[in-house]
Amino acid sequence: MAFTLPELGFAFDALEPNIDAKTMEIHHGKHHNGYTNKLNAAIEGTDLADKSIEDILTTLDMSNSGVRNNGGGFYNHSLFWKVINPEDRGRLSGPLLEAVNTAFGSKEAMIEEFSKAAKTRFGSGWAWLCVHDGGKVEVCSTPNQDNPLMPGVGCGGTPIMGLDVWEHAYYLNYQNRRPDYVTAFFNIVNWNEVEKRYEAKIG
């Protein structure tokens, strides 16, 4: 089964002024679509072709750069659109807030650590909030389209919130001002989605 580009789930201009419509249109329609098509080409006719994307990433041979880059790109963006979906954003609460308080002391301290990870990732990559078995949460970052599900990336657990810090994610509006884009991200996080993913993981 080939993978298909997921719907964005909202209008291109729904995140303005935090993320502009043109960036969203290109990011979803060109970049994410490209990762999807190249992932399909990379797995076609191999034993990966009938696996879920989670299975592909967790058991990945990291020397398989076609699947690493494009499988990561497919998964990471699919998560990202959900995490910035503007409908019913809610606020951080419940078991996830408790886990954040345990790990970081406060929501604000978690946001500070996540923002630092996003701002200091050299070149292209992602910042993540991950959950480990047992419910402990952690902030980390990965280069390029690597993902915490992949083996040996030094960033473990299941990602429940991710921020794309590739220049293609912000350059049209923010140019070199990545810190402003990172700040804007926290205006548009869908906490209900992040909480849903946390609770699905801890069961």
Ligand code: MN
């Ligand atoms: Mn991207």
